[in-house]
Amino acid sequence: MKSSLQIYNSILRKKQAFLPLDPRNVRMYVCGMTVYDYCHLGHARVMVVFDLLKRWLRASGYPVTYVRNITDIDDKIIRRAVENGESIRSLTDRFIAAMHEDADALGIERPDHEPRATDYVAEMQEMIQTLMNKRLAYRDNSGDVNFAVRSFPEYGRLSGKSLDELRAGERVGVSDNKNDPLDFVLWKSAKSEEPEDAKWDSDFGVGRPGWHIECSAMSCKLLGNTFDIHGGGADLQFPHHENEIAQSVGATGESFAQYWMHNGFVRVETNNGQSEKMSKSLNNFFTIRDILKVYDAEVVRFFILRAQYRSQLTYSEAHVQDAKSALDRLYTAVGEVQADEKLDWNHDFEARFAEAMNDDMNTPIAVSVLFEMANEVNRTGDSGLAARLKALAQVLGLLGRTAQAFHHAGVGEQVGGIDEAAIQTLIDARTQAKTDRDFAKADAIRQQLLDLGVVLEDKRGGATEWRRA
Numbered sequence: 001m002k003s004s005l006q007i008y009n010s011i012l013r014k015k016q017a018f019l020p021l022d023p024r025n026v027r028m029y030v031c032g033m034t035v036y037d038y039c040h041l042g043h044a045r046v047m048v049v050f051d052l053l054k055r056w057l058r059a060s061g062y063p064v065t066y067v068r069n070i071t072d073i074d075d076k077i078i079r080r081a082v083e084n085g086e087s088i089r090s091l092t093d094r095f096i097a098a099m100h101e102d103a104d105a106l107g108i109e110r111p112d113h114e115p116r117a118t119d120y121v122a123e124m125q126e127m128i129q130t131l132m133n134k135r136l137a138y139r140d141n142s143g144d145v146n147f148a149v150r151s152f153p154e155y156g157r158l159s160g161k162s163l164d165e166l167r168a169g170e171r172v173g174v175s176d177n178k179n180d181p182l183d184f185v186l187w188k189s190a191k192s193e194e195p196e197d198a199k200w201d202s203d204f205g206v207g208r209p210g211w212h213i214e215c216s217a218m219s220c221k222l223l224g225n226t227f228d229i230h231g232g233g234a235d236l237q238f239p240h241h242e243n244e245i246a247q248s249v250g251a252t253g254e255s256f257a258q259y260w261m262h263n264g265f266v267r268v269e270t271n272n273g274q275s276e277k278m279s280k281s282l283n284n285f286f287t288i289r290d291i292l293k294v295y296d297a298e299v300v301r302f303f304i305l306r307a308q309y310r311s312q313l314t315y316s317e318a319h320v321q322d323a324k325s326a327l328d329r330l331y332t333a334v335g336e337v338q339a340d341e342k343l344d345w346n347h348d349f350e351a352r353f354a355e356a357m358n359d360d361m362n363t364p365i366a367v368s369v370l371f372e373m374a375n376e377v378n379r380t381g382d383s384g385l386a387a388r389l390k391a392l393a394q395v396l397g398l399l400g401r402t403a404q405a406f407h408h409a410g411v412g413e414q415v416g417g418i419d420e421a422a423i424q425t426l427i428d429a430r431t432q433a434k435t436d437r438d439f440a441k442a443d444a445i446r447q448q449l450l451d452l453g454v455v456l457e458d459k460r461g462g463a464t465e466w467r468r469a
Contacts (some may be wrong), residue, residue, distance in 0.1 A: 005060065007360055011158050027064075027067075028223075028230075031101055031240065034071040042266045045266055046232065050231050060354075065112050067223060067427070073209070074211055093437050106297050109118055115221075117209065120217050125200075125226075127220070128213060131251050132285070135151065146184060148186070158238070159238035188208050188209070212240055226258070266313045266314075269315065270284075291320075298400075302327045305397075306364060330399060332374075334386045350388070429454075
């Protein structure tokens with residue numbers, strides 16, 4: 001199946017047909033994590049959204065080269081390493097490993113390339129020198145090298161603002177040494193108090209790269225000067241992505257990414273039913289691993305995917321519990337069947353699923369198709385349809401287990417203080433009570449298990465299955 005995918009292109013502010021530069025190799029770059037702490041739910045959304053895009057492109061018949069970078073040098077990393085009394089490499093290695101653990105749990109496939117910024121400093125220096133040679137960058141009195149924003153006429157196209165409207169973003173420090181407050185740093189001169197592993201020699205002095213130049217150098221090196229898709233969270237649209245365009249186009253003289261995709265913000269529901277931005281200062285900040293202590297990872301993935309990627313995603317216990325119940329219904333429908341090995345996109349359900357996904361990855365509609373299939377499976381008992389349902393869900397990275405494995409997921413040795421053997425013993429005792437027509441005892445055992453967090457489901461033929469509440 002070749003896709004008729006429509007993508008909302010942030011730089012044009014509208015949906016447009018996806019026409020890859022080379023259908024034999026769709027090239028996609030996504031801004032990854034700055035690794036000085038554990039990943040939070042906002043990071044999870046970025047990883048899940050673009051994992052899904054890569055999966056859908058491949059399901060549509062396109063080979064994909066997917067690059068997601070790692071920022072392993074910046075002010076926060078240096079500060080944290082100094083506070084901990086450890087090397088930068090030790091700190092970043094530890095949190096890269098933690099990031100991989102979290103991503104693996106969420107069913108996120110590893111990118112084809114995962115470049116670390118510190119491995120591409122030479123490429124960054126080369127790009128900075130090119131910009132200086134073109135008089136698009138200058139070295140100021142402090143020794144920093146800055147990009148001269150007003151020398152790039154198209155600056156502001158992505159954010160949709162004029163130069164006079166734009167203000168320096170959170171990571172763009174305003175310095176008296178700059179020619180213009182909007183100018184941003186490409187190379188930071190070394191400070192005497194900074195550790196030696198935060199310094200590199202260069203033709204423009206000892207120092208380290210700025211944040212924005214990292215992605216320009218790595219994407220151009222790994223994907224070429226012009227590639228198909230550049231993605232990231234909405235918070236990166238300005239200044240980070242705006243700056244990437246300026247320095248990349250300025251250096252190469254060629255167009256940069258053809259399609260810009262940005263996923264929406266994650267917010268947190270408050271006690272009064274409103275929502276607020278997730279932040280450490282508001283004490284409503286959730287790391288992926290803290291959430292996974294409470295919820296099954298596939299439930300968290302499903303919670304993220306139920307919202308269209310550009311929309312706001314509001315996190316609350318009720319919303320995740322609802323996602324759990326919904327995913328449980330899908331697993332109950334597919335039971336223990338194996339996924340259909342080859343999807344036929346001409347089938348009605350498959351065609352409507354593809355239509356939704358091709359509409360800028362409209363996952364709420366795609367998921368609704370899965371529930372239509374589940375309802376039909378429950379009505380007819382059609383195992384072939386169940387296999388097709390499971391195969392479609394696996395395009396989204398869902399339903400990769402059997403129903404029993406999902407229902408018992410995260411149980412470990414105990415649920416509610418008793419192990420699986422004890423649960424089965426109580427189920428057997430309830431079955432015997434029903435045989436003896438002692439229904440009061442059978443009901444009491446059902447309630448006892450429910451109080452322990454175990455839900456029983458009586459199946460045709462007399463079998464009883466259980467799942468976590």
